[in-house]
Amino acid sequence: MSDIIMENMPVNPKQSKFRHIFKKVKKERQLWILCIPLVAWVATFAYYPMYGIIIAFIKYVPGKPFLDCQWVGLKYFQQFFESPDLFLILRNTLAISGLDLLFGFPAPILLAILINELAFKRFKKFAQTVSYMPHFVSWVVVSSIMFTTLGTDGVFNEVLQLLGIVHEPVAFLSKGEYFWGLITISNIWKGIGWGSIIYLSAIAGIDEELYQAGAVDGLGRFGMIWHILLPGIKTTIVLLFILQIGGILNAGFEQQLLIGNSQTREYYDVIDTYAYRYGIQLGRYSYGAAIGLMKSAIGLSLVLITNKIAKKVSDLSII
Secondary structure, eight states, rough: OOOHHHSSSSSOHHHHHHHHHHHHHHHHHHHHHHHHHHHHIIIIIGGGGGGGGGGGGGGTTSSSOOOEEEOOHHHHHHHHTOTTTHHHHHHHHHHHHHHHHIIIIIHHHHHHHHHOOOOOOOHHHHHHHHHGGGGGGGGHHHHHHHHHHHHTSHHHHHHHHHHHHHOOOOOOOOOHHHHHHHHHHHHHHHHHHHHHHHHHHHHHHHHHHHHHHHTTHHHHHHHHIIIIHHHHHHHHHHHHHHHHTTTTTTOHHHOOOOOHHHHHHHHHHHHHHHHHHHISSOHHHHHHHHHHHHHHHHHHHHHHHHHHHHHHHOOOOOO
């Protein structure tokens, strides 16, 4: 009798939802156990330090408790927007990020397609390995290579002089008009192989029967790529594009400081280097924290906006 009464009782939607979540977690408990170290790491190093965001709204004095510091509100945000360097910093940041988005984003896609089209498996593995290697080279080494090859007495200038293209060495690393191009090329060289891993994984997940059907329909090699391969990895492309748009204000940091110099500051100084110079070197910690917080807030907004547009246009989203 009691069982019949329990079955006829109305079910609370919230309780039903919690039961569903509990059953799902119980069913996938092995995966959740494996995720415990990752969740603990993210909570410790990504979320716990976020209480320090308050520095952006107070006049922070090192060694002094946050609550004892003077509250200034949006003062440092206003100072940044009134800074005479604002236009220059935004120009450099958007120019470097824009070039990286324009040329650097499609580069791993193209490399993944080329590697996938290789017929010889041994050469295919060799090409993958070689393309990944620059990712593990530090920017200190990359900058040393660039100074060795592009310096006034470097190999590149010697080749240009031997070919008669130039009559005297060109100071590529000391002229600001070359900096954006050089930083874009170095970013692509360093990240193209590593970025292609995700696309190669997505390509591997495409059903082989689609290729067989395409061959029956008379599709050639380029037809297979255009009508089967690219649509098969469209979701991955949209996902990574949204994430890269969100990081458009992350124009780099190490490469600017290592490759740039006083003669190219007007072209290499970006938001991160500006925040480092004022926040760390000059000891204006609150000002630097305000710049970093503003950059993160804009990045989050761009992710949400791009995600909404992608959802309307292609019905794909990450949220």
